[in-house]
Amino acid sequence: MTMRLRARVESRPVSVPGEVTQELLGKINAMEGVLRPLSANDVIIRAVQLLNDRPFKDGRRVIPADELRKIVPLAAGTPVMLAHATFMPGSDGLPVGTTIDGLIEKEGDTTWLTLRYFTLRVHPFLDPQALISNVDGGVIKEASAGLYYDTMTCSICGEDPFECEHAMGKVYPGEGKALAQIRNVTDLDEWSYVYAGMVDGTGFRLAASREAPDPDVELLERLAKLRPMGRCSWDQLFTSSAALRRERREKFESYMKSTPAGA
Numbered sequence: 001m002t003m004r005l006r007a008r009v010e011s012r013p014v015s016v017p018g019e020v021t022q023e024l025l026g027k028i029n030a031m032e033g034v035l036r037p038l039s040a041n042d043v044i045i046r047a048v049q050l051l052n053d054r055p056f057k058d059g060r061r062v063i064p065a066d067e068l069r070k071i072v073p074l075a076a077g078t079p080v081m082l083a084h085a086t087f088m089p090g091s092d093g094l095p096v097g098t099t100i101d102g103l104i105e106k107e108g109d110t111t112w113l114t115l116r117y118f119t120l121r122v123h124p125f126l127d128p129q130a131l132i133s134n135v136d137g138g139v140i141k142e143a144s145a146g147l148y149y150d151t152m153t154c155s156i157c158g159e160d161p162f163e164c165e166h167a168m169g170k171v172y173p174g175e176g177k178a179l180a181q182i183r184n185v186t187d188l189d190e191w192s193y194v195y196a197g198m199v200d201g202t203g204f205r206l207a208a209s210r211e212a213p214d215p216d217v218e219l220l221e222r223l224a225k226l227r228p229m230g231r232c233s234w235d236q237l238f239t240s241s242a243a244l245r246r247e248r249r250e251k252f253e254s255y256m257k258s259t260p261a262g263a
């Protein structure tokens with residue numbers, strides 16, 4: 001974060017983390033499907049860093065930044081689900097939240113699609129306070145998008161990656177790694193809380209602002225001020241969960257080797 005941005009951020013009113021502001025409440029009440037006006041006491045608001053332009057964890061696919069921008073206008077109203085389940089005993093595949101809006105953020109070289117969303121304080125099948133407590137407490141900490149798209153292109157030659165001569169995931173000297181680029185995004189059907197998503201580094205944040213997102217002062221910089229509160233540590237959000245899982249698996253395997261069968 002540059003000093004210039006820091007100075008600008010601090011000159012603005014910064015709301016309490018997680019506060020339901022009039023700006024956000026106005027956006028919610030203007031949404032299709034909201035039949036009665038909701039008050040600040042009705043809703044819980046958070047933000048999710050859902051997609052970025054880094055290679056997927058499979059090392060073969062990527063969503064370029066210009067495609068992420070196409071998702072911003074598709075975001076409002078998108079349902080928030082549990083593990084992409086359209087049927088789940090106890091919840092019956094019903095949404096647990098609704099997306100308010102989307103914005104593009106930059107974090108170093110990475111472009112992020114961040115969404116703000118709300119959950120009502122009541123739900124027919126689960127306790128929304130308990131759900132959000134698990135998000136805030138770092139138990140539910142990854143997200144995954146139900147994305148529809150028309151085509152993919154090879155990052156090296158621009159042709160269909162199933163037809164061209166390049167092997168996706170392979171590094172070609174002087175040309176870089178061949179990746180299948182997702183193109184012509186047509187819909188964000190839903191996004192879900194998941195135990196592990198395909199996109200590296202997804203995570204949640206407290207979200208609040210008194211004004212509409214400002215292209216000069218991105219939400220990221222605004223919320224970076226909250227780090228000392230220990231509620232949205234960037235270091236934690238950007239730690240690769242894949243690396244953590246690998247470490248756990250190695251520990252497990254070495255434990256299994258050191259423990260005789262039947263012991």
Ligand SMILES: [Zn+2]
Pocket residue numbers: 154155156157158159161164165166
């Ligand atoms: Zn190719």
